[in-house]
Amino acid sequence: MTTEPISTQPQRKVRNFALLSNRAGAAFMLPAGLLVSVFVIVPFFWVIFVSFTNRTLIGKTALNPDFVGLGNYLALFDPATFFQRGQFGFSLILTTQFVLMSALVGQALLGLLLAWLIQTVPPWIKRITETFVIAAWILPEVVIGFAWFAFLDRDAGTLNMLLTGLGLPPGDFLLQQPFWVIVVFNTWRGAAFSMMLFNSAFSSIPPSYFQAADVAGASSWQKFRDIGLPLIRGHIVTDLILITMWTFNTFTPFLLTNGGPSYRTELVSIYNYRVAFQDFQFGKGAAVGVIMMLINLAFALIYLRLGRKKAPKS
Amino acid sequence: MNLTIPAFFGRIAFSALAALIGAVFALPLLWFLFAPFNAQAQMGLAVPDPWTLSNFVTVFGNSYAVQALWNSFIQATGGVILVGAAATLAAYALSRSSVPGKGAVTYVLLLFSSVVSGSAAMVPIFLIISAAGIMDTHVAVILTFAGGLLPTAMFILRDFIDSIPKSYEESAMVAGASPVQAFFDVALPVIRPGIVVVVVWSFVNIWGSFLIPFVLLRSSDNMPASVAIYSFYSEAGTPIVTLLAAYSLIYSLPVVALYLFVSWKFGFRFFGGIKA
């Protein structure tokens, strides 16, 4: 036999065998740990700190900001101006309506409808529909923003061309109905995620469940209501929380409307940008960031709680 | 198949509805099929007469536009390498080692990654980059994206590695392989599909992203395509439609290509986890 027994090599003692020793494991986690610490965890605490100062982008207070206590928060929640256009309260309420209409109603319902439809339609229709729905989701946001800008153009846009062709009055929707434009826009942009999540949820249901219902004479609607929906309840909750968080934080409508006209589409993310980088008030922008993070935290905790309940590791 | 008459019409109605929704989704994108090839393109939908590539010639003749595509490539590639390498190592450790406290680390990371979004943390990220003295550099964008995308990338990969039997590495070690050999000879090739998923996901995210480079970059030499595209507006703020259309199409191509590659390689289902 040509093989040397390995026992001639130096032997290593292990206190408690694991595929990756604790020391190697720690070393493996180090690069990711550093990057995440610096760009995710430090910002979290830094933004809290900055929110208690009057730091600005330029000028004297850019270098030596003063501590202003809760000043920035009091300014944000000043009852005199809270609900005025261009103020934080207006922006927060706008964002809430935006999340409700475009994510919870638009994306989730449309995604559910699409996922159910494409289970039953011929494969070629399924493929074409899926392609466009997913294209809306994966194309870069600036391209999508410009596509909609052209689509909605008052004089020559495709939408007004269609409306005129159908004998309906055209309109300058970006000017007249900016809020509904971004609601429809975000529904269009994000429905793909819900569709795919629900689609994979539906496909994980054994076909025999539906065949049994077919044999019993159930209609499509009854199958959806009595079998499909109850079995994907967990996925629906997951979907609602995720799309709520993403829609709450999205910046994409900025590319279509710039937050205007006259602040009518200024979501909190856009408000945050304007305060910090156009008005140069970093302290106040940081305070907005803190409030956004607190809202994110609430949703994240709910999500993690549900996730834990769903998958108790044996 | 034997369908009853109502069921037959039900199917037709379903198909019609699905096709209608598909068409509505297609409408805003139709413009991109024509305008890039039309030398006289306007905001309106018009079939080019004649079809031409002149818009593309103009775009490629614009050194700033080409530079921006190259910048996008540098930033996306740099970010992807960092995310891919760091996430692979960390996810492997999370899955295979018994480092104390790794459960807590996982929980904290998951929490922070969903709490600290780009639009909520733009101020401190700006300040950190500024304090590090790397404002207006590729490195700034690359590091920021790497940090932001890593938690999700790690979870996608950890789940993937968890689903791979430990017996691969165990059998290698029993056969005489050191942990390093087992990692490179066996584990890494087996988890490669998961790494590809994470790499594609990160690339698409960085390539398409607007806000972070918009906030962190100043000079036109460093701008990626997502920001540089706004230079195709005239001084008066009206878009130069022909160039915008052609440039948008070029800029979208890598994303479409990657999407096709992934859905060919891993099937359709996979994309459910590809975007955050």
Added chain:
Amino acid sequence: MASVEFKSVTKSFGDFKAVSEVNFNIGDGEFVCLLGPSGCGKTTSLRMMAGLETPTSGQILIGGDEVTHLHPKDRNIAMVFQDYALYPHMNLADNIAYPLKVRGEAVANRHGRAREVADVLKIGHLMDRLPSQISGGQQQRTSLARALVYPAKVYLFDEPLSNLDAKLRLEARGFLNHLQRDMGMTAVYVTHDQAEAMALATRIAVMDQGKIVQYASPIEIYRRPATTFVANFVGNPPMNLVEVDGTQAGGQLVLKGEGLAMAGLPMTDAIGNALASSSKLTLGVRPEHLSLTAAGATNSISAPLFANENMGPESLVTIDRGEGARVTARIFTDDHLHVSDQVSLSFSAEHVHLFDAMGKRIPAVGE
């Protein structure tokens, strides 16, 4: 080849003791099966031999050297995994030659050696294929080839045949048996299939709840099961266990039970000791030691017929003594039995096993 020794080995996972104070010895060239239900600690024991788990306490010796805390790669052992663990990105040649590669063998040598082993296992013509391109049986043999390609001190098998269908399993079992006797290798084989253990092992360690219940040759385990657990685990169908009431009368042991008609058994000291603590005994008779008889015969048990399953040459006849207490006999096929007929099954006194109230075997006369 080398011996393996466990010295009061314990492995705990949190509060759960997977293996508890286990002592045993595997001689050089022995084929030992660890047999037991899932969760009994057999796989954990095997993985501790491989070094894939570290004992909480105790010592493990291979070839007389202590290896308790040695890394798997330094133990010079070979192992076949239940899921085969074939590397999906390597063809069969590279899979089989991998242990030689990590030993620093030259490419030509290791592929030559891999080919030799593969030819013995009749997969030599598949060396360019990927694992996903061959059948389950071929995958199993590939994983075997990868274990046999280098000379190991001990060969470990973790339920290697459980993913094969019944016919292939029989074939592979026969081959393994031949191979082990031929090479004289020391082998430890984990299984929950008692027939596999009986067919392969020179000795079987029956495990239950982290302990070895009996460690003996297959024939000993079949003839003299140490506990009701072993009696119930080994044999197909397993031994019939009948709850009986034992009393001493006229120097003889008299057993009483529902439907049971038995002559007195000779008393022994062991029986006396068992009766001293409890009169509840368990009577055990293997199905193959029962035969049809006329009603009321001595040494028989009677009850209505529950099922008559024809297996070809023989049938399994099951009678129901009420409350789920059933007795099964393996007899020559008899078509004249009908459900609910009263059936009597007889046995001879020499085939009777007795267990005390704790389930421990009461030695028969002369044991």
